[in-house]
Amino acid sequence: MFQGSQSLNVDVKGRVAVPSRYRELLAAVCEGRLIVTANPYERCLNIYPEPQWKDVKAKIEALPNSNKKVRRLQRLVLGNASELEMDGNGRLLLPPTLREFANLDKKAVLVGLGEKAELWSEQSWNEMLDESDDEPMPEEMSNLSL
Template sequence: MFQGSQSINMDAKGRMAIPSKYRDVLTAACSGRLVVTANPYERCLNIYPEHQWRDVAATLSALPNAKKSVRRIQRLVLGNATELEMDGNGRVLLPAILREYAGLDKKLVLVGLNEKAELWSEESWNALLEEQDDDELAEELQGLTL
């Protein structure tokens, strides 16, 4: 559903327009209802179509929360999940607490990752692209050819 990277602007009220290439698809798939939440690994936001979010929420809720790390992720992701609905102009209002968490300002980048999208500040996204990754390739990726 989500593919590619798009530069977008956020207005002073915290509204951003969903790129037109996604609006019709999202209207058909979930009546324009989305869920935005904190990404637990990086300072960006995850955006899910409502039906996709239900699966993610069920998976997170089912995790045994005896470990502090599980509770942290549940609190961050489930506790910050906010339902959004596109208005007539295809805009959504991002909650202030999530804008602050991800350091979002006027210039944003929406990055499509198939079933979800990530929303980054343009500055953070550009810094991520410039990072040198000297870590050993994860075992899951070692046989991957693109």
């Protein structure tokens, strides 16, 4: 559903316009209802169409909350989840707490990742692209040929 990246503007009220190439599809798939929440691994936001969110939410709720890391993930993702609906102009009003979490000010980048998208501040996105990656490659990627 989501692919590619696109620069977006965040207006003074905290609204972003959903790119036109996604609007019709989102209207058909979820009637423009999206869930926006904190990404638990990086300072950006995850955006899910409502049907995909239900699956993600169920997986997170099923985790054993006796583990401190699980509780942190649940608090970040479920505790910050906001139900949003595109307005008549295809815009989403991002809650101030989520804008602050992701350091969203005036310039943002929407990154499509299939069934979800990430929303980054332009500065954070560029910094992430420039940083070196010292982590070992997961085994699942060892035979991936692109």
